[in-house]
Amino acid sequence: GESVGLHLPTLSVQEGDNSIINCAYSNSASDYFIWYKQESGKGPQFIIDIRSNMDKRQGQRVTVLLNKTVKHLSLQIAATQPGDSAVYFCAAASGNTPLVFGKGTRLSVIA
Amino acid sequence: GAVVSQHPSRVICKSGTSVKIECRSLDFQATTMFWYRQFPKKSLMLMATSNEGSKATYEQGVEKDKFLINHASLTLSTLTVTSAHPEDSSFYICSASGQGYGYTFGSGTRLTVV
Numbered sequence: 001g002e003s004v005g006l007h008l009p010t011l012s013v014q015e016g017d018n019s020i021i022n023c024a025y026s027n028s029a030s031d032y033f034i035w036y037k038q039e040s041g042k043g044p045q046f047i048i049d050i051r052s053n054m055d056k057r058q059g060q061r062v063t064v065l066l067n068k069t070v071k072h073l074s075l076q077i078a079a080t081q082p083g084d085s086a087v088y089f090c091a092a093a094s095g096n097t098p099l100v101f102g103k104g105t106r107l108s109v110i111a
Numbered sequence: 112g113a114v115v116s117q118h119p120s121r122v123i124c125k126s127g128t129s130v131k132i133e134c135r136s137l138d139f140q141a142t143t144m145f146w147y148r149q150f151p152k153k154s155l156m157l158m159a160t161s162n163e164g165s166k167a168t169y170e171q172g173v174e175k176d177k178f179l180i181n182h183a184s185l186t187l188s189t190l191t192v193t194s195a196h197p198e199d200s201s202f203y204i205c206s207a208s209g210q211g212y213g214y215t216f217g218s219g220t221r222l223t224v225v
Contacts (some may be wrong), residue, residue, distance in 0.1 A: 034214065043117070043204050043219035044155070089154060091214075098145050099206070099214055101155045 004102040012108045019077040023090035030092040117217025132190045134205035141207035144188035149202040195224040
């Protein structure tokens with residue numbers, strides 16, 4: 001089965017700096033990966049996704065990197081803002097299987 | 112884009128009563144619905160997967176008689192927590208998938224059983 005973990009439970013960054021949140025997955029058959037942001041009391045909010053045929057994908061201020069060799073995923077947030085403070089989850093799926101979520105990293109932005 | 116509406120957002124119920132949570136896909140047909148549970152400061156844990164018109168598949172350790180899932184139409188799935196107890200208090204989140212749309216999450220329901 002799949003298990004997804006996050007390397008750090010908390011991350012504090014200065015406003016304006018770049019943030020990097022890491023994630024490892026165990027199932028080499030996983031072919032779809034998503035990063036979600038969750039604010040307190042709310043459901044997960046989609047940030048960016050990537051399929052296994054890619055190793056990098058960019059969005060607005062966010063970049064996801066996928067290293068299939070070591071089964072590692074990272075989310076980079078450029079010019080981190082106070083509104084980025086939240087818990088970030090990575091999730092992985094294989095085919096149409098349910099998403100398996102990592103434990104989450106709480107990002108705190110210091111103004 | 113794909114939108115999933117989940118209601119209610121918050122509910123408080125007395126111990127022993129049942130609570131129904133609705134999840135609707137507003138602009139696409141959700142062939143598959145996933146129900147998750149989230150404890151405070153924890154990650155989302157999959158409870159069950161349901162395909163429209165079929166019985167739900169429950170994860171190990173999830174009581175199917177306690178958490179009744181109905182997915183009778185392509186736009187609506189419900190989760191009923193029967194005979195709720197304080198330990199059922201949690202954040203419940205649905206996710207819908209279908210018609211080329213990936214995993215779209217509802218906004219979640221905070222259930223408090225008193």
